[in-house]
Amino acid sequence: MDGSYGSVAQHSVGTCPGVGIYVGKNKYGLGKVVPEFKAFFLPWEGDEYWYKSYQVLAINRDAYSQQITDVKYAIDDVAIFQYPPETMRISGVTNNDCQTVVKTVTISKTTEVETTWNIGRSTMLGVTGSITAKIPFIGSGGIEIGAEKTLQFSRGTTVVESLSHSVSVELSIPPNHSCRVRMEGRKFKADIPYTARLSRTYRNGETQWTSISGTYDGVQIGEVRAVVDRCEPVADAKPCP
Incomplete structure (x- = not known):
């Protein structure tokens, strides 16, 4: 599901229970969405880079x-x-x-x-x-x-x-x-x-x-x-x- 500035869809998949961090990706790779900081973070060679637009992994519970x-x-x-x-x-x-x-x-x-x-x-x-x-x-x-x-x-x-x-x-x-x-x-x-x-x-x-x-x-x-x-x-x- 598309997201931006830390937004996540309903039934988004978290990295760990209770921490408020979710699995996301963009065209550069897999990372994490942190709603608290309103961004998507991507690790690269020991550093983290943030982006405003991304996709968040979610379970499709629609009928x-x-x-x-x-x-x-x-x-x-x-x-x-x-x-x-x-x-x-x-x-x-x-x-x-x-x-x-x-x-x-x-x-x-x-x-x-x-x-x-x-x-x-x-x-x-x-x-x-x-x-x-x-x-x-x-x-x-x-x-x-x-x-x-x-x-x-x-x-x-x-x-x-x-x-x-x-x-x-x-x-x-x-x-x-x-x-x-x-x-x-x-x-x-x-x-x-x-x-x-x-x-x-x-x-x-x-x-x-x-x-x-x-x-x-x-x-x-x-x-x-x-x-x-x-x-x-x-x-x-x-x-x-």
Whole structure:
């Protein structure tokens, strides 16, 4: 940020905490800004020279948007963690008739899944952002890289998606019996290192680029299936003739 006669911008970078001296530069080199003396000082061969105009180093805390592009995953030797199968939803059917009933049972479930591309640095609260990358698919057979997509971050560098699963099964329910069907799924987790380019565009239109190394932290649901438990007699059922 441009300065003169000892002026410093908000969020200027100090040389040491509490001393009131800030990092500055001009065309001759790096020095210090001392507001008390209303000048910029530049060391040279054991002496200090002062100038009235300079630039002061400041942290840009303006609101910005950020984008992640050119993502390259390192999927070799990445360990996949498989969670035990878990019941996602249960449906039951009771046959109070005296004849066997055949019925198709359909179970659906919508689940929120979070995926985070950690970038190794903080993101200001409320910042909008997106990522353009190929999306990994994690399963028991390994990791596959899918087609490239552009996703909007829900918060920070995390994408929250709603995924729907549905299973159907045909049941043959004996008279005076109750049958239960469970939707069962398994979660898969992997932490995948990646490199990418990070750009931040600030309110004044300035865009800054940098290379980053981060970690893809994803949990996906797979191997969704219907499980039919053994049918049980209905308690206190009216006997069939």
